[in-house]
Amino acid sequence: KPTVVFDNVVFGYEDDRDILHGLSFEVPAGAHVAIVGPSGAGKSTIGRLLFRFYDPQSGRILIDGQDIASVTQESLRAAIGIVPQDSVLFNDTIGYNIGYGREDARDEDIARAAADAAILPFIRSLPDGFDTEVGERGLKLSGGEKQRVAIARTLLKNPPILLLDEATSALDTRTEQEITGTLRRVSRNRTSIAIAHRLSTVADADTIFVLDKGRLAESGSHQQLLRHD
Numbered sequence: 577k578p579t580v581v582f583d584n585v586v587f588g589y590e591d592d593r594d595i596l597h598g599l600s601f602e603v604p605a606g607a608h609v610a611i612v613g614p615s616g617a618g619k620s621t622i623g624r625l626l627f628r629f630y631d632p633q634s635g636r637i638l639i640d641g642q643d644i645a646s647v648t649q650e651s652l653r654a655a656i657g658i659v660p661q662d663s664v665l666f667n668d669t670i671g672y673n674i675g676y677g678r679e680d681a682r683d684e685d686i687a688r689a690a691a692d693a694a695i696l697p698f699i700r701s702l703p704d705g706f707d708t709e710v711g712e713r714g715l716k717l718s719g720g721e722k723q724r725v726a727i728a729r730t731l732l733k734n735p736p737i738l739l740l741d742e743a744t745s746a747l748d749t750r751t752e753q754e755i756t757g758t759l760r761r762v763s764r765n766r767t768s769i770a771i772a773h774r775l776s777t778v779a780d781a782d783t784i785f786v787l788d789k790g791r792l793a794e795s796g797s798h799q800q801l802l803r804h805d
């Protein structure tokens with residue numbers, strides 16, 4: 577269970593305009609934290625920096641004490657599993673979509689998924705299980721079913737860090753709560769960071785970081801943040 581640290585990170589997409597203004601926060605090993613804030617606050621940018629799509633102008637990002645600037649792209653990808661808001665699925669079966677990434681070992685991956693305790697809670701709620709065709713871009717599935725497939729696919733890689741980038745934001749409240757609850761149960765042995773724009777959906781996070789215009793406005797448990805309002 578790795579720690580994730582942003583240490584005084586300054587970043588702008590163009591040199592003349594900073595998006596993150598010396599952002600610092602710490603995610604303890606095994607913690608489930610959330611980053612909330614209005615649209616444009618810089619939440620998704622944090623994810624892009626974590627994957628080194630971009631590098632900060634100054635400051636450091638550490639995973640388990642190691643500066644990610646000195647980590648290979650390959651081991652970064654193995655360390656962090658991402659679930660984006662709008663996951664793209666292959667026009668194939670649910671099983672194929674969960675096992676993808678190692679096409680040479682397709683049947684083996686599907687068999688592994690079918691026996692994986694972290695994956696099963698997501699599959700049980702899907703229609704007919706692994707053989708269901710998802711259709712063009714997953715169109716035959718509901719939004720919630722699509723995201724369950726995307727989460728199962730990410731969990732199969734068993735990443736020690738899970739980054740949920742608005743992964744359930746497009747879903748209705750009940751589906752969102754079901755998926756969040758299941759995620760929490762299967763994430764005990766991981767560190768997770770959930771990016772969200774509604775405070776209510778991340779109420780059970782260990783710590784919520786509130787980002788405003790690229791700065792940490794406040795942080796604390798849901799209860800603590802409500803008291804401040």
Ligand code: ADP
Nearest residue numbers: 589590595613614615616617618619620621622
């Ligand atoms: P959030 O996820 O909180 O909505 P983002 O991190 O996506 O915010 O964006 C933060 C700011 O960075 C916004 O003002 C946005 O317009 C700007 N931005 C995002 N992506 C890019 C990009 N690729 N190039 C330039 N500016 C960008």
Ligand code: ADP
Nearest residue numbers: 623624627653657658659660661677729730741
């Ligand atoms: P792999 O990385 O093993 O090829 P993934 O399922 O993790 O397989 O593929 C998703 C990859 O695409 C991630 O590793 C990440 O680099 C990138 N990616 C996809 N969506 C996003 C997003 N919203 N923000 C940042 N990175 C993303």
